[in-house]
Amino acid sequence: MAGPTTYFDPADASALDALPARTADLVRRRVAALGPAYRLFYREPVEFVRGSGAHLTDRDGNDWLDAYNNVPSVGHAHPRVAAAIAEQAARLTTHTRYLDEATVRYAEDLLGTFQGDDLAHVMFTCTGSEANDLALRIAKAATGGTGVIVTRHAYHGVTTEIAAISPSLGGERSIAPWVRLVDAPEPGVDFAASVHTALGSLAEAGIRPAALVVDTIFASDGVYPDAAGLAEATALVREAGGLLIADEVQAGFGRLGHGLWGYTRHGLEPDLVTLGKPMGNGYPVAGVVGRAAPIAAFADRGRYFNTFGGNPVAIAAAQATLDVVRDEGLVAHSAAQGAALVERITAIGDPRIADIRGAGLFIGVDLVDAAGAPDESLTLDVVNALRERHVLIATAGAHNATLKIRPPLAFDAADADRLLDALAGALGEIALRRA
Amino acid sequence: MAGPTTYFDPADASALDALPARTADLVRRRVAALGPAYRLFYREPVEFVRGSGAHLTDRDGNDWLDAYNNVPSVGHAHPRVAAAIAEQAARLTTHTRYLDEATVRYAEDLLGTFQGDDLAHVMFTCTGSEANDLALRIAKAATGGTGVIVTRHAYHGVTTEIAAISPSLGGERSIAPWVRLVDAPEPGVDFAASVHTALGSLAEAGIRPAALVVDTIFASDGVYPDAAGLAEATALVREAGGLLIADEVQAGFGRLGHGLWGYTRHGLEPDLVTLGKPMGNGYPVAGVVGRAAPIAAFADRGRYFNTFGGNPVAIAAAQATLDVVRDEGLVAHSAAQGAALVERITAIGDPRIADIRGAGLFIGVDLVDAAGAPDESLTLDVVNALRERHVLIATAGAHNATLKIRPPLAFDAADADRLLDALAGALGEIALRRA
Numbered sequence: 001m002a003g004p005t006t007y008f009d010p011a012d013a014s015a016l017d018a019l020p021a022r023t024a025d026l027v028r029r030r031v032a033a034l035g036p037a038y039r040l041f042y043r044e045p046v047e048f049v050r051g052s053g054a055h056l057t058d059r060d061g062n063d064w065l066d067a068y069n070n071v072p073s074v075g076h077a078h079p080r081v082a083a084a085i086a087e088q089a090a091r092l093t094t095h096t097r098y099l100d101e102a103t104v105r106y107a108e109d110l111l112g113t114f115q116g117d118d119l120a121h122v123m124f125t126c127t128g129s130e131a132n133d134l135a136l137r138i139a140k141a142a143t144g145g146t147g148v149i150v151t152r153h154a155y156h157g158v159t160t161e162i163a164a165i166s167p168s169l170g171g172e173r174s175i176a177p178w179v180r181l182v183d184a185p186e187p188g189v190d191f192a193a194s195v196h197t198a199l200g201s202l203a204e205a206g207i208r209p210a211a212l213v214v215d216t217i218f219a220s221d222g223v224y225p226d227a228a229g230l231a232e233a234t235a236l237v238r239e240a241g242g243l244l245i246a247d248e249v250q251a252g253f254g255r256l257g258h259g260l261w262g263y264t265r266h267g268l269e270p271d272l273v274t275l276g277k278p279m280g281n282g283y284p285v286a287g288v289v290g291r292a293a294p295i296a297a298f299a300d301r302g303r304y305f306n307t308f309g310g311n312p313v314a315i316a317a318a319q320a321t322l323d324v325v326r327d328e329g330l331v332a333h334s335a336a337q338g339a340a341l342v343e344r345i346t347a348i349g350d351p352r353i354a355d356i357r358g359a360g361l362f363i364g365v366d367l368v369d370a371a372g373a374p375d376e377s378l379t380l381d382v383v384n385a386l387r388e389r390h391v392l393i394a395t396a397g398a399h400n401a402t403l404k405i406r407p408p409l410a411f412d413a414a415d416a417d418r419l420l421d422a423l424a425g426a427l428g429e430i431a432l433r434r435a
Numbered sequence: 436m437a438g439p440t441t442y443f444d445p446a447d448a449s450a451l452d453a454l455p456a457r458t459a460d461l462v463r464r465r466v467a468a469l470g471p472a473y474r475l476f477y478r479e480p481v482e483f484v485r486g487s488g489a490h491l492t493d494r495d496g497n498d499w500l501d502a503y504n505n506v507p508s509v510g511h512a513h514p515r516v517a518a519a520i521a522e523q524a525a526r527l528t529t530h531t532r533y534l535d536e537a538t539v540r541y542a543e544d545l546l547g548t549f550q551g552d553d554l555a556h557v558m559f560t561c562t563g564s565e566a567n568d569l570a571l572r573i574a575k576a577a578t579g580g581t582g583v584i585v586t587r588h589a590y591h592g593v594t595t596e597i598a599a600i601s602p603s604l605g606g607e608r609s610i611a612p613w614v615r616l617v618d619a620p621e622p623g624v625d626f627a628a629s630v631h632t633a634l635g636s637l638a639e640a641g642i643r644p645a646a647l648v649v650d651t652i653f654a655s656d657g658v659y660p661d662a663a664g665l666a667e668a669t670a671l672v673r674e675a676g677g678l679l680i681a682d683e684v685q686a687g688f689g690r691l692g693h694g695l696w697g698y699t700r701h702g703l704e705p706d707l708v709t710l711g712k713p714m715g716n717g718y719p720v721a722g723v724v725g726r727a728a729p730i731a732a733f734a735d736r737g738r739y740f741n742t743f744g745g746n747p748v749a750i751a752a753a754q755a756t757l758d759v760v761r762d763e764g765l766v767a768h769s770a771a772q773g774a775a776l777v778e779r780i781t782a783i784g785d786p787r788i789a790d791i792r793g794a795g796l797f798i799g800v801d802l803v804d805a806a807g808a809p810d811e812s813l814t815l816d817v818v819n820a821l822r823e824r825h826v827l828i829a830t831a832g833a834h835n836a837t838l839k840i841r842p843p844l845a846f847d848a849a850d851a852d853r854l855l856d857a858l859a860g861a862l863g864e865i866a867l868r869r870a
Binding site: 023026027029030032033034035036037038039040041045046047048049050051056069071072076077079081082083085086089090091092093094095096097098099100101103104107108111120121122123126127128129130133134136137158159160161163169170174276277281282283284290292295296298299301302303304305306307308309311313314 | 458461462464465467468469470471472473474475476480481482483484485486491504506507511512514516517518520521524525526527528529530531532533534535536538539542543546555556557558559561562563564565568569571572593594595596598604605609711712716717718719725727730731733734736737738739740741742743744746748749
């Protein structure tokens with residue numbers, strides 16, 4: 001999730017007229033059926049019909065390089081995950097009120113990846129939004145507090161509760177009164193001091209803190225992998241009675257190339273960790289991993305049941321995905337491919353590229369104008385020029401002037417060549433056009 | 436979802452000791468991994484390994500009759516749905532920011548089932564909880580109000596917002612201050628008068644109403660298919676500026692044997708309709724269908740995107756499920772099988788059965804003691820005695836003294852014979868034991 005990128009605007013009649021006839025017809029039908037709250041990527045939307053690895057095929061048979069989608073993390077339609085889903089869907093789909101050995105085995109396997117922490121339990125949901133919503137319910141039950149601290153452009157999900165802690169959706173006016181915003185820990189920001197101020201503001205309002213919630217790659221804030229001051233900020237929040245929720249929906253399952261979990265890069269020990277997007281390679285499965293104490297406090301007040309959450313097909317998809325991450329060595333692969341990409345983008349040496357940063361295959365590239373100011377227009381032009389070259393990337397950040405490069409982890413060296421060629425070509429073409 | 440039925444209590448050490456060794460071991464591992472907020476059905480939990488139609492097979496190869504699960508509505512592991520999921524998962528799983536013709540086609544097909552209403556759009560989520568959460572966000576945006584009226588034992592879901600309108604989860608103390616509870620429209624209740632009082636109470640507190648939310652079969656309240664006064668209550672809510680949200684997560688997709696949607700039985704014209712459980716026969720897919728005006732009001736304030744919601748595999752599962760409902764004539768089948776079941780349960784003529792009511796294959800049976808009072812203990816005994824006979828049902832209602840019979844719609848005449856035999860046997864055995 002990011003700030004506005006390059007979208008088709010269904011309210012713009014001339015945009016519709018500019019589309020090829022078949023696309024215009026399908027868009028028109030789609031807007032009629034799904035209504036005005038939906039968006040399509042790109043001024044000219046794309047229709048894909050199949051995928052493999054980091055590649056997608058459109059309706060006309062063209063091959064596209066996907067350097068954007070993080071959900072199909074082990075590769076589009078990965079055959080092991082697809083087979084696991086097919087096999088279990090043909091056998092049984094029930095729920096967590098019956099025993100299921102595979103569910104227990106996966107839960108133990110997943111919890112084992114947090115070894116060394118005292119993260120004892122996992123609870124299953126269907127979406128990252130539900131996972132963050134549940135984590136916040138747990139944190140509020142465990143602390144008796146209601147205050148939440150998030151970063152200024154955070155995105156954590158779309159339920160009512162989580163939209164109210166996601167300023168990237170509707171800006172500060174959409175945020176609940178029990179939420180305080182702090183600057184993301186980019187270089188130059190004293191994150192601990194900001195959190196200290198936020199805690200003071202909550203205290204002044206008579207609001208006890210429940211949690212500091214951080215996306216451990218700060219994706220929608222603009223991708224900040226180095227994030228200094230997190231451990232110190234966490235200590236302050238704990239002193240005030242709050243918990244640390246590490247939102248690993250974006251960063252988790254190996255994308256950052258350093259173990260499976262982004263928070264380990266910052267020396268954190270979260271109370272609750274939320275999982276989502278890549279967990280089942282596209283099957284709706286997500287969850288909360290947490291310490292025993294807050295979950296016990298939550299359980300004292302009531303039970304939890306999620307009809308589809310952690311059903312046997314979800315578990316089969318999640319187990320196959322985790323197995324593939326390990327068997328194909330995707331964590332080390334992500335680290336190596338990501339480092340090579342950062343190096344090669346740096347080597348382009350374009351003065352419009354002000355900063356390149358990343359961890360594994362999550363890379364942010366800041367673009368600036370001649371005066372060195374963030375250049376949203378240039379950034380959108382690059383994304384569209386890459387679209388013309390059949391390469392998918394997106395934008396991020398406070399100024400929407402950061403290229404977000406976040407391919408499936410199946411992205412390989414040949415894919416990197418193609419991305420680099422396309423990026424250099426796009427930057428060159430735009431420079432010529434503007435000259 | 437219902438009140439407490441017959442659960443395994445993980446905090447009860449003697450319950451664990453009473454289990455067969457293999458079950459005890461798996462339960463112990465499960466409690467360690469999933470934590471204390473989860474429950475298992477039955478004092479002796481069951482482990483199923485495959486299913487077909489209304490039948491499940493446990494780990495030891497025993498055949499069970501499923502007269503409880505409404506999610507696998509067209510039958511456990513229905514081959515057409517499983518094949519549709521397998522085929523699409525092997526091809527592509529993306530999301531609603533790209534064009535997809537099958538998504539548009541399904542949306543049009545689904546909206547066509549609401550023909551005659553002006554329900555214009557559908558928005559996709561993964562769970563019924565997310566659907567109700569989104570519907571409430573839409574209603575609040577459209578009305579500017581925040582007040583919500585629900586029935587006294589309602590269950591609408593588990594997000595923070597929706598748990599706060601679900602008294603069946605935590606009783607009145609768990610309900611938000613902007614919620615008012617009314618008695619379910621059982622015989623003798625003047626539902627419109629109750630809603631009038633609730634509106635008055637909201638007005639007194641300075642709270643403008645956003646919506647009346649009703650499960651159109653009143654499942655957790657105790658199954659009330661006749662529900663008088665709904666249309667009149669809706670008119671009062673509209674007069675006060677609120678909307679009607681018909682929660683069809685339980686009642687929808689033909690279960691009630693009268694078209695696809697429960698609200699049509701009551702002559703209602705809802706503003707928003709929420710869908711879930713049976714929509715993809717177990718695949719996590721759900722949604723909100725609504726009038727154009729409230730969705731436009733919501734869209735004016737922001738976009739909606741749900742990462743997994745309405746992805747191409749979800750759509751394939753939902754389309755196959757809807758096709759099977761029509762091709763196998765499951766609406767008429769549900770009506771016929773349900774009517775026959777009600778008649779045959781009535782014919783048992785047991786004085787402990789105080790009332791039998793239902794619509795299609797959603798049936799509630801009230802059990803009473805010798806003095807005619809709701810008998811929760813008897814009801815739990817019947818559920819457990821049926822478990823001993825390898826038949827699954829559950830409980831519902833304010834007193835937890837209503838048997839809830841709600842099988843997959845694939846339930847057939849032979850299944851009815853088996854359920855009737857088991858029910859008569861259970862009632863006889865319990866009478867003997869208590870005599």
